[in-house]
Amino acid sequence: MDRAPGLSIRLKLTLSYAGFLMLAGVLLLAAVWVFLLRYVPERALIVPGSTGTPTEGVFPIRSNLLHVFAPRAAAVSAFLLVLGLVGGWILAGRMLTPLTRITDATRLASTGSLSHRIRLPGRKDEFRELADAFDTMLARLEAHVTEQQRFAGNASHELRTPLAISKALLDVARTDPNHDAGEVIDRLHAVNTRAIDLTESLLLLSRAEQRSFTREHVDLSLIAEEATETLLPLAEQHGVAIETRGDITPTIGSHALLLQLTTNLVQNAIVHNLPEQGIVWVNTSIRPNNVVLAVENTGERLTPQLVSTLTEPFQRGTKRIRTDHAGVGLGLAIVKTITHAHDGTLTLTPRSAGGLRITVELPATDPHSDRKREH
Structure with missing residues (x-):
């Protein structure tokens, strides 16, 4: 089924990682700012001879602190954004590597190649369980297809045999007018009965395989x-x-x-x-x-x-x-x-x-x- 193109899972994970990192950084900077506002007075009195300005006066501490803190906070946020995008892209790629192998195996299976196996290495996790389940499914499908092909070949051979015998008997009856017609009819009846039995058995086998029956x-x-x-x-x-x-x-x-x-x-x-x-x-x-x-x-x-x-x-x-x-x-x-x-x-x-x-x-x-x- 055709679908409209959308963002890749890797890009979505990258944006998610970067967004979460930015959110955590903003919350951390907000916590630092609140802490500073709590313990830093709004204005301070500077006494002559102390560190700072040589003249006595009252200065706005919080406003000066904001001018110093804001650019650095913006720089930290920009750094976290770049780090989140780059790091998220790398981490997402590493996390999705098993999924890429599973996708490649699926594409091969869709072309009829059922002998390929993922054989995902590493310890047991969600991707490993998915890969193992997919390998098991491929093995069963391959065995089923092989069995069906063998069955179809055998069925074709078995059905061809009575038809070939019937053709031979009819050729004999046509080329030899003096041949006993009753014997030919009896043999044709036996061959036809065998073909009917075989056909009915094949239909019964197909019905049972499809489980199309009332319980x-x-x-x-x-x-x-x-x-x-x-x-x-x-x-x-x-x-x-x-x-x-x-x-x-x-x-x-x-x-x-x-x-x-x-x-x-x-x-x-x-x-x-x-x-x-x-x-x-x-x-x-x-x-x-x-x-x-x-x-x-x-x-x-x-x-x-x-x-x-x-x-x-x-x-x-x-x-x-x-x-x-x-x-x-x-x-x-x-x-x-x-x-x-x-x-x-x-x-x-x-x-x-x-x-x-x-x-x-x-x-x-x-x-x-x-x-x-x-x-």
Whole structure:
């Protein structure tokens, strides 16, 4: 936004320093003058033979003192003015040096350069706190932009794959009239379904990141029951048993998003399990300040390095993926985003016996708080 030019902060500080110094000097000179008036008589009698004039007479002392004091007071005031302006300009420059560095870093950041850091030296003060906070903000922005660029590249690649497959199938159908049309249609349907699932996942991820949802009182244990009942056919298809237990876990959030979170966790635990006789444990519990949803499953042993990458978009963990249900690589990324959008924490821990334990902690709330306010 364009603004009219004004005085610089350095000039304002200089004028402030000089004005304060002048005011202090004037008050000091006024105090000296009042003191002199209090103890110096208005007139004095000069006796012959004393120091002063050789003749006897009465002289006005105060008026003579004023003629002597006034020019010197004016000279002192002028000196204080010059000293205040010069000294204030130097002091203001020294005081504003950290602000200049912060301004330069801000200009660099506005051009897209987020790798620059202020790294202001010295002891902790207001400018140091501002510089450290700005450095922290730049680091988070740089990480966020890098993550978004990587995500955009991965999303473009993932969306391009089904489109390329569809184009290849259509080219085959057009160049080979004798090709089985039913097979082409089935494969096109599968590819199109995957593209739709990926698009919907991307939209859900964007919605959760923007936190554009309505919050309401929900019970995480009921959401877990709903998700497990919906996924029972999938569990039976994979030969996986689901065990659920837990307490009433009241929290505030979006029912649809928390249901999607729980569904993703349970589905992930079912699909990435043992080939036979796998087990999934779904547990909800409440703590003094938060509610906990824990989804645990059997499966192959996982390294901490692999587990740390599973929540990144399109990181499927190829050792854990079954060929019959590969998904779109956004399941745990969506879980992470929904958890953070609800001010919660997500923890992934590999089980020593194999498999994975995923814990979601959300802020707890009193489900009857609205009723209490009504009464």
